Amino acid sequence: MPGEDPSSTQLNFDTTSFPELQNDLYLRAARGEKTERAPVWCMRQAGRYLPEFRAIRVEHDFFRVCRTPALATEVTIQPLRRYAGLLDAAIIFSDILVVPQAMGMQVEMVPGKGPHFPEPLRDPQDMSRLVDLEEGFSVDKELDYVYRAITNTRHALQGQVPLLGFAGAPWTLMAYMIEGGGSKTFALAKTWLFKHPEAAHELLTRIADVVAAYLVGQIRAGAQALQLFESWAGELGPADFARFSLPYLSRIAAFVKQQAPEVPLTVFAKGAHYALEQLAVSPFDVISLDWTIDPRDARRRVDEACAGLSKKVVLQGNLDPTLLFGSPDVIRSRTEEMCRAFGPAHIANLGHGMMPTHDPEHLRVFLESVHSASKKS
Template sequence: MSNIEFPPLKNDLILRVLKGEKVERAPVWCMRQAGRYLPEFRKIRAEQDFFKVCRTPELAAEVTIQPIRRYAGLLDASIIFSDILVIPQAMGMEVLMVPGKGPHFPDPIVTPADIDKLTDSDPDYSADQELKYVYDALTLTRNLLDGAVPLFGFAGSPWTLMAYMIEGGGSKTLAKAKTFLWRHPKASHELLTRITNVAITYLKGQIRAGAQMLQLFDSWAGELSPADYLVFSYPYLKRIAEEVNLAYPSIPLLVFPKGVHQSIIELYATDTKYSAISLDWTTDPRLVISSISEKMERIGKPLILQGNLDPTLLFADVDVIDKRTEDMCHSFSGANHIANLGHGMMPDHDPEHLKAFLQAVHKHSRK
């Protein structure tokens, strides 16, 4: 844990849930809750490059706190404003955020020889030094939050980051990244191992800087078959949880393996050091709970699930949001629940509709 002295925490609801405690209602936060749907965020972005905001602690802290300020008393967690692609940047790759297109790597990995260009193998390389700006943003944000809510740190999964590094940006098929897996399995595992090493250092550094919880985002998990996922993603995420937990056993870790088969969810729940699993909107929580709750009881580990309202429901009328949120809350009966969307906020969401979702969770999840 951090040795820095921070203001006392006023709302520990999500931390109590992550310990397996029974609580008065489900805590709620939203992935990408600090982002382009907020006019106050767009005002900053109109004047600043995306990664400049990430790299400037004062700006990153301000953007992180914007939703906490706007939805005072409704959000139970904050998440540091950053991006999963800061790890490829820290390994020496150039990443641009192109308006209207998203992330772009001008010089992606094409062959195994390109892996040798990465800087993490240099004798004097320090991931902590490369990512110090994130640590500084976390420390500043913890202080500015003044204990209002706990603060998440996060990182991308090795497989998801590797896919970006090879595809050169977003992709509908991940054909380049998956072809690389089949043609160069040895090089693939080398790259995944190196990303994993940096991620472990990075996550430990976030804890020292003030992160009170961590989430791993495996955004492209569902692009691999269950069998391939168990080879190219799951082992690395399992190792990350084990090593971070060994160093900081009191810090909860959550994982979001978007689109995975239910058998993978069971593995994360029963065979890893992750405290909670986040579900996307295509997964029925009732099926997950009915299939693994008995096994969780036998091993003495609480079943803690996060999610999973379809983000597009925030485009619906407020009364529809209220009803569907009620249905979602009831679907998690039988597990400790952290309410969230099944993926992140979208740029054209109405901030008032997010408010309606948060209010509905407060109303419908009370025990």
């Protein structure tokens, strides 16, 4: 909507009459069905690498964009508009840290630095500052603006592609809430795990229950698939991932699947390739891989873990995002190599999100290369 203020546009919050879906390739692939080609989308495909997004940010604070349904809708659709016919899914523009905000914490997005918590949780007693989940707390009320953005976006997409919802996973959110932002060592958050394990489990449980309800709310609002981001999974060793991450990922997935078994659910546990077998037998439908694992090895391990089970786990990923800084020829050759490694049944994506300094036209090369590689296979 060039020349318009997206926040002033008419909104549509009707969840009863969504436009008919025209491209269901992503949904069929995520359910393990055979598809004519690999669907493709990109984590952080809506965001700072796009000049049209930066134009909106000149006038609007980051979290204001998240909290204003018309703005979130506009930003979500921007890549679909730019890469017409090349993307097979949209993902709602929001942030994983809206959950800590809903739980009573202040979060700021500092230019050049990223997320900042002015008053992080420094010891277990600080959990008293969080909202009491038993005393009138409503996930739906606190995060209604995300639901409204999802519903509005479903209508604005006009059925072009499915709309994905998402949330941050408990360990990742806990780490932010304790560290006060990003970290190189996560020493403060990991100290909780080892020094205050009971409090850590209590906090992780609280976060998991909020996230589970939040994801189900996104489905009610119109999300057609979901992804759970355990971005800091790789900061945990195998034993600690099994103790402090996996149970909460599974708790969330089981709850969502109980409420909406038909909705595909993806987990992205960045850096936790040691846990592929455990993730494969969890309730998730899709495992998203980062770039540090060979898709052939991942496919073999997942298939062996699921042998004898009545489920087919789909893999998603996993081009190194920094390859988009390479030449178009390099992007094409490495994308084709990635697609061959996965084979015909996968969802093409990056191994992490788009970066602010990526050239938008290099993403176009990636998307076109996936389409081309799928036609050759």
